[in-house]
Amino acid sequence: MAGRAIPSWAAGDQSPAPFALRPVHGALAAFVLTLPAYTPTLSYFSEAPQASALSDAFLFALLLGALLVAVLMTVRGLQTSPQVRGDGILSRVAVAAYVVGIALFLVLLFQGQPVPLLAILAGFVAGAALPMLVTTWARMVAVPMDRALLLCGFVGVVVSFLGWVLSLLPVHLLAPVYGVLVLAGVVPLWVGARAPGIDAGSPEAAPRGALRNLLSVTWLPLLGLAVFAFMTTVMAHSAFGVVRATFLSGVLAAVVVFGVCFLWGRKPLLPWCYRVLVPLLGAVFVVLGAFPAGTFPREVSVVALYLFYLVLAMLGCALFLAVVHARELSARVALGFGVGVVALAALVGCILSQVLQVTADFSPWLTVLTGAFIAVLLVFLGRTAWDELGELQEARAAAAVAEVVPERTPLADSILVDLPVRVPLEARCAALAERFGLSPREAEILGYLARGFSPTYIAKDLVLSVSTVRTHVRNIYRKLGIGKREELIHLVDEE
Structure with a gap:
């Protein structure tokens, strides 16, 4: 999948590409x-x-x-x-x-x-x-x-x-x-x-x-x-x-x-x-x-x-x-x-x-x-249900912290905005990935992170293991010189 855009089978909001018999x-x-x-x-x-x-x-x-x-x-x-x-x-x-x-x-x-x-x-x-x-x-x-x-x-x-x-x-x-x-x-x-x-x-x-x-x-x-x-x-x-x-x-x-x-x-x-x-x-x-x-x-x-x-x-x-x-x-x-x-x-x-x-x-x-x-x-x-319950608690804690900060959340971007607003977000992520030398897979995962998706969701959507996704996330943070999600969102918004 390296070097290609997010395919239809991986994007949850798109319809599957047609299957043609040969x-x-x-x-x-x-x-x-x-x-x-x-x-x-x-x-x-x-x-x-x-x-x-x-x-x-x-x-x-x-x-x-x-x-x-x-x-x-x-x-x-x-x-x-x-x-x-x-x-x-x-x-x-x-x-x-x-x-x-x-x-x-x-x-x-x-x-x-x-x-x-x-x-x-x-x-x-x-x-x-x-x-x-x-x-x-x-x-x-x-x-x-x-x-x-x-x-x-x-x-x-x-x-x-x-x-x-x-x-x-x-x-x-x-x-x-x-x-x-x-x-x-x-x-x-x-x-x-x-x-x-x-x-x-x-x-x-x-x-x-x-x-x-x-x-x-x-x-x-x-x-x-x-x-x-x-x-x-x-x-x-x-x-x-x-x-x-x-x-x-x-x-x-x-x-x-x-x-x-x-x-x-x-x-x-x-x-x-x-x-x-x-x-x-x-x-x-x-x-x-x-x-x-x-x-x-x-x-x-x-x-x-x-x-x-x-x-x-x-x-x-x-x-x-x-x-x-x-x-x-x-x-x-x-x-x-x-x-x-x-x-x-x-x-x-x-x-x-x-x-x-x-x-x-x-x-x-x-x-x-x-x-x-x-x-x-x-x-x-x-x-799996137990792990997701723990992630839900973490998400609620992060949301409680985000309420103090007067800025948009990536999850709100992914839910509330329409397609014309999404495109600039994708463009900003692509520009950020190119500027910091992210690999194609890291650039793909960056797009998910900018929309607020958890590593577990990304792993399921891209048919990867959670540990592999988390390794990519660590590499993204290291290359961007950041240490947490809020800093990543700030970088994307500034791009």
């Missing part, structure tokens, strides 16, 4: 649909001659390869500057490795005799390429939060519908169709290699505590995405015995996401989802799951469970796209960390269900896991 978004849907780590994908080939002998070994190796490379990407990204020239070559190597690994696995599925070692090799090669492919895709389609959420909804609809269609195809027809979709999902990565200059605004090396700041913003949807990956690995549910719950819930999750973006959501979008949408979906699952087994509401609770985690997964994916778009952190670090967490969760599920075989039915454990997740969510919401 052919590359269809290719992205094909990539997600054919991901082997998406467990329903492997189930498509359950009738292949060697599916039962090779699928588990291939999936285990793929997840292990993805985890190891994701960790390596994250560590190197935190220690070194983002690679610009070498990323194009690396992306093409990853595309080639991924296609070779998938193609080899498809061939092995239809051989007369199982070859587990080659299946493991194919899985590891394809999995090792996945973090780089996901990172390249994120660079190509990164957009602000509201448009990213719409994109995730579109991908969810396409993947759910086409996934259901693929599940109906006979296995001899499925293999070539799947191969074509795999190629369609990686061709844009080969042609485009990388989005030019996408990391140009990132720091030469990740700032200290960058990973902690990323986690403080993304932990809730990332945890939901990880639980969803674990859940789809350990078992598959059907909805009313007709269709996979992932397919039906995927369409419903997309409908919910579209409703959030167009009808119900409030700015800033992410906090509204945390406080209203996610708790509401969790409550629906808890209520429906309380009905006796065999009843219709209990059957619906399976769909509600997948809906809960799929909405969280879409929020997580959209949030990572917004983080990449904001350029606060290298795409390698952000996506390497995200892919690593999800791969680890899926790998744990694979070990528990296929290697250790701890139980034949994970349904009760998934209910307990969901209950624990909702409990964590409630604790998070309670802590």
